[in-house]
Amino acid sequence: MSYFLQQLINGLQLGFVYALIALGYTMVYGIVKLINFAHGDVFMVGAYLGFFAMANWALPFPVAILVAMVGCAVLGMVIERLAYKPLRNAPRISALITAMGVSLFIENFTNLNFVFGPAPRAFPRPFAVRTFNLGGVSITNITVIVFGVSILLMVALTWFVNSTKTGRAMRAVSMDKDTSRLMGIDVDRIITITFGIGSALAGAGGVLFGFAYPQIQPLMGIMPGLKAFVAAVLGGIGIIPGAMLGAVIMGVVETFTSAYVSSTLRDAVAFGVLIIVLLVRPTGILGRPGREKV
Amino acid sequence: MTQQSNGVLLSVKDLVVSYGAIRALHGISFEVGEGEVVTLIGANGAGKSTTLNAVSGLVRPSGGEIRFLGRRIDGKPGHAIVRLGLTQVPEGRRPFLGMTVRENLQLGAFNRPKSEISETMDRVFKSFPRLKERLGQTAGTLSGGELQMLAMARGLMARPRLMMLDEPSMGLSPILVQEIFSIISEINRQGTSILLVEQNAYMALRVAHRVYVLETGEVVLSGTAAELRESPRVKSAYLGE
Amino acid sequence: MSLLDIRGLTMKFGGLVAVKDFTVSIDAHELVGLIGPNGAGKTTVFNLVTGMHAPVAGTIEFQGRRIQGMRPWRVYALGIARTFQNIRLFGMLSVLDNVRVADHHRGEAGLVHSILRSPKFRHEEKRTTDRALELLSILGLDQRRDELARNLPYGEQRRLEIARALVSDPKLLLLDEPAAGMNPSEVGQLMELILSIKERFNLTVFLIEHQMKVVMGVCERVVVMEFGEIICTGKPEQVQCDPKVVEAYLGVQAEESQQ
């Protein structure tokens, strides 16, 4: 039983990191219908920014998270302006291929020796890892930080999207772009902001990932990126609570597969769950089934 | 008001719009004056909605010019046009279904200062008292008539000089159509000019001051509403007589 | 004997009742109009007849055979063809191919014959091409055979859709607002076209239309819908005078029209 609870905690921790990435995927998809493959790489850049902030500039970790968030927000907005905006009216496949191109570019560019370099680096921990024992389940202060920061960010995002003018505009644009224009909303600006916020969350996710699984390298974003996207689809793409739910499910399923079945099969099981959910409920767990107009 | 506008709010000259190889508007011209209700009537596909979408910046014209208050607005982005005081209530209402009535109204006032929103809302509720009761409900729970009212109220939240309405009667029962049209007249009396696109020619001719008849992307007939009510051509094509 | 027999047809989307207890019977070689305000449920009736939706309740019999809930391609193979309100051509296929593809279901030379270019394949290809060209020339589109469908002007796209619907020799043709977006002279030509193809191909036609001129000009019988229900059926002249229809369809107050 305590083993089960322990794995559940581990799964939730992974799920929360996925959630921070998945939120960016789902917001961007909701607004421009683009699978932003480069998003996982933004997450990776966030981890590196956190690394530099702490290891090279000796900043405290809350500041490191902020640095990563700001840096990633800028990166996300630059990617959107340079690579995606020119293709807004092009066939969707062109935008998708471009996203893959951007993703490969970031991976291979940061892989160069004078940038981050291919060698994995140990993520610094500015404090000792302490373990608390709660009835047979051990929880580290790292886990507490991961839970705390991600919950804080998710609450903040939910508040922002639901209760601010810009958040309202983001929802409006994701529902109906033309009508949003008729309301006087500058749709391009909202799209850029969305990329910025999504990327900032991924940046924070990168730093937390570094804390929890303390090794980073330039290709570290690929698999978490894919899984976070899958999580977003699982929960119902474009739906913010869906992304959180899907991410937690992915994290837990993955951890349980490793713990009870085989760690080499965990990706297969995670994606198997995705395919089954899509077949039963093509628009995801919280998604609304759509009807085609004749 | 700027001098060159001479009481003309909106003037459209030789407007051409194409979708790919298909030309939807072949150079149409019309004007809307200060305080007027002007209506465009015509069959499905005659180019009425395209005209409104070109004026409000949703589609880019390939020729001609559009002036609002004397200023060129063709080619300007849609959100900038709204700021000048020109709003469009789109065909099919297009409410933000997942949002509440209040949020829909707030979005209508997107570019207005926060301080005036509650005052504008109160003013709008005078025309649409039913919406006040439904403020907290999501738009998806409203009936067709209420959705049309929401769309119009949302348009008014921007405090427009000119409001364009696309097919407000669509899918509504005759009694509701009556109600909607009397609200339109009332909005006009309170000082907002109206450009109305309608298939329901009877009602359109009743509330409008002036009328333009569109057929396959061209203006084929225009005049005062009274003149056109008697036109045999309008009678046979649109009034089914 | 009635060709199409619809009884108690009902359709719901979510909570909304789009069509309610719709009952109509159409005889062979009739030309029946279906009119009503926007959103009355006319297109939904067409979608139910052609298998695009499965009804919640009711039956549809075509030549004595129940077809409700059948997949659209099966319904088509039985002899019911349609056009769409907002023109649904295969934009990146040529005009000729748009027509030929609608004849595909009759072909017997499948994959292997196609890959081997067997005599059977060539024979069928020639037959279907000849048939398609014949229809294109009837509809005045033979000069356009190699254009991509999406590059045709609006009026020609409408005619191409009709050509495509006719290639399979349907018994029943459903036309969804064929005159939409046409100017009066085009509308006149369209009316002649509808009447001439009806005779030439021995068709039964069921037609949705907004323009009263078309409805009054070609229909032998008219069914009027409002809010998903039939409010009146009859000859065009009768229907036109029915106050209920005037009120629903023309959107005018009944008392006013009586003045």
Place this chain on the structure above:
Amino acid sequence: MTGTRRRLSPGWLALIVTVLAYAALQTLMSTKVINPYWQQVAGLAGIMAVSALGLNLVYGYTGQFSLGHAAFYGIGAYASALVTRSLGPSIWTLLLGIAAGAVIAGLVAFLIGLPILRLRSDYLAIATLGFGIIMKVLFDNSDAVIPMMGGSAGMTGIARLTNFAWVFVFALGATVVLRNLVFSSVGRALVSVREDELAAEAVGINTTKYKTLGFTLGCMYAGVAGALYAHLYAYLNPFNFDFLKSIDVLLVVVLGGLGSISGTLVAAVAWTFLLEGLRVALPASIQDWRMVIYPLVMVVFMIFRPGGLFSGTEFGFLKPRSARRRT
């Protein structure tokens, strides 16, 4: 392209040019003017062409967005390698292996396609992507069931039974078959599904059948390509059949132009040679930049030519006579 009776028809002309080109290449290879390295690259280009033609059938013609093409490529590779290793290397077991690769890839595609082809566009892409990742995991763990497959260490001991000649013949065959298929009633049915599924149903096309058909055939192409690859490279590693490999093929199809056989052929050859060419052309010190330049080319190309090289058009000789314009 308006061949009159006196001139040779484009089809025959193309055949003659093809045979001459092949003879020239083969002569250059056997005289070692083209060294074994470039022979191998030429072989890879041909394999890419076969695989990409398959994906073009799935996505370009039938409109079904697949991000899992590499999985079928891998299935074909492993299946054929198992056949030749079990039955001993010979031309006959190679042919049997290629057939097995095609059939098994097709069978898996059919079985997985039946449920997932109901999904639309992006959802189908995600499902196929998921399938690709699952297959990669299964290849990684294959040694647990069939030790010969080697799992994540890779499969060795495969006889090098293919060469440029084999690849050329199969690529030519794949092209002709696809051309004949596309310009036929079946081909029109496939394209109608891509253009408008609902309208296709309304004109008598059983869309489920044709989606499954296009998907299965396209994946059989991938199976053939994988079988050729297995016996050209003589070593298989699950790493070669991962998500990025699917992207590679998709890229060739999109760069060439969706729904264009000519475009796919040109892009497959150009892309393979560009990548390998950069490897040779760049000095060792900036080798790493190769992988930076390649995605940049991709992005710039998409921004300036989103429709690909040949969007929906073909070289004249790739159209049957009946499909050529009459002028």
